[in-house]
Amino acid sequence: MSNASHHRYLSQLGLAMLAGLVLVAGVVVLADPYGLYGLVREPGLNAEKPVPQHFRNEIKLSIAQRLGATQFLLGNSRVEVGFDPDSPLLGGSAYNLGLAGTGTMVAAGQLQYLRSFGIKPSRVIAGVDFHDALLAPGQRGGARRVPVAGAGKLGWRVESLFSLAALRDAATTFTMQGDREAETMTERGLNPLNQYVKFARYDGYYKIFRQRAEESAASLVRKAPGDLDREGLRAELRALVDAAASDNPGVDLRLMVYAYHAQMLALFEASGMWPRFEEWKRIVLEEAEAARARYPQAHIVVHDFSGFGEFNCEAIPGPSEKGTTQWYWEAGHQKPALGEEMMRRMLADAPSNGFGMALTLQNLEQDRQRIAAERASCVAAQPGLFAEASELVARAVRRQKQEL
Numbered sequence: 001m002s003n004a005s006h007h008r009y010l011s012q013l014g015l016a017m018l019a020g021l022v023l024v025a026g027v028v029v030l031a032d033p034y035g036l037y038g039l040v041r042e043p044g045l046n047a048e049k050p051v052p053q054h055f056r057n058e059i060k061l062s063i064a065q066r067l068g069a070t071q072f073l074l075g076n077s078r079v080e081v082g083f084d085p086d087s088p089l090l091g092g093s094a095y096n097l098g099l100a101g102t103g104t105m106v107a108a109g110q111l112q113y114l115r116s117f118g119i120k121p122s123r124v125i126a127g128v129d130f131h132d133a134l135l136a137p138g139q140r141g142g143a144r145r146v147p148v149a150g151a152g153k154l155g156w157r158v159e160s161l162f163s164l165a166a167l168r169d170a171a172t173t174f175t176m177q178g179d180r181e182a183e184t185m186t187e188r189g190l191n192p193l194n195q196y197v198k199f200a201r202y203d204g205y206y207k208i209f210r211q212r213a214e215e216s217a218a219s220l221v222r223k224a225p226g227d228l229d230r231e232g233l234r235a236e237l238r239a240l241v242d243a244a245a246s247d248n249p250g251v252d253l254r255l256m257v258y259a260y261h262a263q264m265l266a267l268f269e270a271s272g273m274w275p276r277f278e279e280w281k282r283i284v285l286e287e288a289e290a291a292r293a294r295y296p297q298a299h300i301v302v303h304d305f306s307g308f309g310e311f312n313c314e315a316i317p318g319p320s321e322k323g324t325t326q327w328y329w330e331a332g333h334q335k336p337a338l339g340e341e342m343m344r345r346m347l348a349d350a351p352s353n354g355f356g357m358a359l360t361l362q363n364l365e366q367d368r369q370r371i372a373a374e375r376a377s378c379v380a381a382q383p384g385l386f387a388e389a390s391e392l393v394a395r396a397v398r399r400q401k402q403e404l
Helices: 003-031 056-067 104-116 155-162 164-175 195-203 205-223 230-245 262-270 274-294 336-347 364-381 383-403
Strands: 071-074 094-096 123-128 252-257 299-304 328-330 357-359
Touching: 003 155, 003 164, 056 094, 056 104, 071 104, 104 123, 104 230, 123 230, 155 164, 195 205, 205 262, 205 328, 205 383, 230 252, 230 274, 252 274, 252 336, 262 274, 262 383, 274 299, 274 364, 299 336, 357 364, 364 383
Parallel strands: 071 094, 071 123, 123 252, 252 299
Antiparallel strands: 299 357
């Protein structure tokens, strides 16, 4: 091959590769599977988006910036699937930054990243999870580092535009339109767990609850001989509050004790975790009180949604029943309908006692009495729920002994 032919071949190859990259980028930008560009969002074409499998934090932070959000919902999957940022209670400027499998320090890092761009939140609603403060035997606790959010870096942007994974997600975006049971993420960050509708139809809610309860029982039994990460809990709460309230007078900061279903709380009891749960609450309240002293112009409130009341004690359909639930997907995750009620109680009509009450060190004993009374009513209504929790914990203990 002559030099001229060789150069011509390389030129043609380079043009073909460039054309391929342009084609991939064009398809990805049109489909916009991650909602990063916002050039076109048409029903039937690309309005519904798949849940990102990669760069979840970077994608959510970038969209929140693009939309100009000033109110943020923070937490793990309990927030990601359970709180609709499009709620009229929030007035249209909210974004759900919840991320499955993450903890308080990720939430603090998200706020720090947004603050670095001059975004001062007017309101932060953040869930704090008891499970995150539990230490297994031999596990070290203590202060964790705030992870650095990588939304400002170029690498993930390139990969989310030119990669085969991005092209696959673009194709998924086109094909999922109109599928009411497809796994999706709304424009403002909610994952409504549409796919669970199909799971419930085929398997029933009992199986969904049971599977989650078995997993929770095993985890609680494994950590029962351990301890509470008091130092780490305090450090994480301080980091979160500082990220929200530092140099941000007037911010409305709501910390939530999650609305665990009664089945989950029964597992806490059966595994011996209840005293630790109460100590965890006290530490959260102590840190909230200290935060109010550090930031007297901020509005900082802790809301307790735990308990055995009318919402938490929702009946679980039986093994052979095909009934549905109004408030919960399973014991660890509420539906957006309950999230809406929780936001209403936080922002519009907080009760002085009961589900969502504003909790302080001064009314902590009142809260304990409230939960005890609710428990008595829940046991009377659903004795099988508590018996099954005890059976699941006993089974997890036996399995753990066999594995030793």
